Amino acid sequence: MQTMHAMNDLRRIDLNLLVILDALLSEQHVTRAAERLHLSQPAVSHALARLRDLLGDPLLVRQGGGLVPTARAQELATPLADALAQVQSLLAPNRFDPTSAKRTFRLAMSDYGAALLLPGLVRRLREFAPGIDLQIIHASREGMVDGVLSGELDLAAGVFPDLPGELRSTPLFEEHYACLVDRASLPEGGVLDLPTYLARPHVLLEMRGSGTPEIERALTAIRERRHVAISLPHWGIAPQLIEGTDLILTVSSQGLLNIDTQRLLVVPPPFHIASFGFVLAWHKRRGGDGALQWLIEQVEGVLAKRVG
Incomplete structure (x- = not known):
């Protein structure tokens, strides 16, 4: 009986609304969320109104020039990002084809990391995966870790002596x-x-x-x-x-x-x-994301060639 109730609840929900909610919680701005999703601003505003009615909570309230998540929205952010990542992994094709893929990744790094990584990585993407776009975020170490934990960031490159257990990492090189x-x-x-x-x-x-x-x-x-x-x-x-x-x-x-x-x-x-290790970090929930794993391999290859 509980399963039937759950199925009926799911039928009432347009799962695209959850994708929009995830973008709104990350961007905290309707226009930026619309641009990220390639939707119109009215469409995102309408979706937010439906989400508020569906969940019985304002979710995002105006403060200053932007939107601030409510306590309920903050509770939803991490499990929502986890759920969407699992759905994406479930529906993704078994093999990732970089030549035809269309995807945007959000990477965090300092300008030091960008100088080491981006020239070689961008050349690889333009040659082998022209449909892959990058958004580079500049943040402190703590900001990078928080962004990967929340799902706002796909990858973070830097020095992270104590990563939370939810994150995975691969060493890129040893630095002094x-x-x-x-x-x-x-x-x-x-x-x-x-x-x-x-x-x-x-x-x-x-x-x-x-x-x-x-x-x-x-x-x-x-x-x-x-x-x-x-x-x-x-x-x-x-x-x-x-x-x-x-x-x-x-x-x-x-x-x-x-x-x-x-x-x-x-x-x-x-x-x-x-000395210290320079690493690439991502969330463990993204382990089944073939596109992300491919990108990680490209980063490793770029820095192995430069530093090796």
Whole structure:
């Protein structure tokens, strides 16, 4: 009897409404959700009205210039994303054909990760999977993890020392730190010693909720501190601040491979900083998504070729 009731309930529900609800909860904006789904804004607004009536809850309420999910909507977000992922996996063809596939993936990474990954990945996609589109999201480590957990993100590339149990990951490469200095600012021989490192000002790359705790932990271990003269969230501009100054930039070594070595010098830190793994993370519920698994393989291939 319960099964019959459940079947009758399902017949009353247009499953497309759940896809629209998932997009609305992710975007928290009717227009952006409509663009993501390739629907008109009135169609999404009408669907939201039907969802409110069906679930007996406002789901999204206006606040400022956007929509904020209600407590009920927040409760629904994760199980809804899980359910849609399972349905997609169930209905997906056994074999993924990249040459004919039409799909948009949302990837999170820093501009450091983007510089390493995107040029090679985009070339692969244009050659082998021209129907695959990418949306790149810039977020802190915590923001990336939260996005993958909620289903808003498909993949996150970065440094994640403690991933939640719901997430899966694959190591892309092992990374270590290096220091970038103006060549003329060091004595002949180009050796950066610890007294010089501590005496000079530093550039810190830091996003809100992120930063480089590995460096600070290493300094704390030797009971030392550094003076940060400039803190900024953008990787790309940081090396340009070093030339002609006494500043020191301590960063992941892979980001310094294309530095102009006529004026700038890459040297080892004068104290031990633990190496770390750069990984690609996704939700375990996406294990049956052949398209996503194919994309993961492409990312692995790009970085294996570059870093190997």
